[in-house]
Amino acid sequence: MPEVGVEEVARELLCARGTVHVWRQKTDKLLRFTSHATSKTMKGKGRKETFPDVSAIVTYMKESAALTTRSIMEYMLQLELAWVTNDMADKRSGLLALQLMCERPANRHDFTSQKPQTAKKSREDLEQTRAEFALDFWRTYAEYEPSEILNVDETAINFDMPPRVFGPGRGRRDAARLRNTSKHAGRMSAGLTIRADAWGSHQGK
Numbered sequence: 419m420p421e422v423g424v425e426e427v428a429r430e431l432l433c434a435r436g437t438v439h440v441w442r443q444k445t446d447k448l449l450r451f452t453s454h455a456t457s458k459t460m461k462g463k464g465r466k467e468t469f470p471d472v473s474a475i476v477t478y479m480k481e482s483a484a485l486t487t488r489s490i491m492e493y494m495l496q497l498e499l500a501w502v503t504n505d506m507a508d509k510r511s512g513l514l515a516l517q518l519m520c521e522r523p524a525n526r527h528d529f530t531s532q533k534p535q536t537a538k539k540s541r542e543d544l545e546q547t548r549a550e551f552a553l554d555f556w557r558t559y560a561e562y563e564p565s566e567i568l569n570v571d572e573t574a575i576n577f578d579m580p581p582r583v584f585g586p587g588r589g590r591r592d593a594a595r596l597r598n599t600s601k602h603a604g605r606m607s608a609g610l611t612i613r614a615d616a617w618g619s620h621q622g623k
Contacts, residue, residue: 469519471497476527490520564614571610579603
């Protein structure tokens, strides 16, 4: 790097000049790095978890069918009742602090907040239906090559959507009534096509 300069290295690697400058400052630390070669960080960064047994909480979250913040709280109390009680006593709002402690590992391990939905069929029934359809499909169209089988789906595209509200000045009469203004968006349909050998295309109509 000293021979070619930071700017030349940044241009060659297609990265920011500041990034290369930081690499140059941490050359010795990077060369002493002994973790996995595919690791994207130097490890040891980020906020540390305060709960003593976070791994058990994460395992419980992955195995739970209906995960809620309340269920995580109850499981924390089962594991470390004394620790949770002392931690809540030191906080201004102990319940809020416990809630944030439950949400932190959920966000860190890619759990999302979703609304519960009812399902007409179980996952096992859906898997069986998909398997039966696949067998029936290939039994019927086995004579065709994958490049000759097309899966087409139609989707709607809205464009030129009019504004929902206007912002007229106070005291103006009928300021929101404009002539020759459509209240409906333009709409078109697009057909999305993909071949069985995964070569996709798209066309509008």
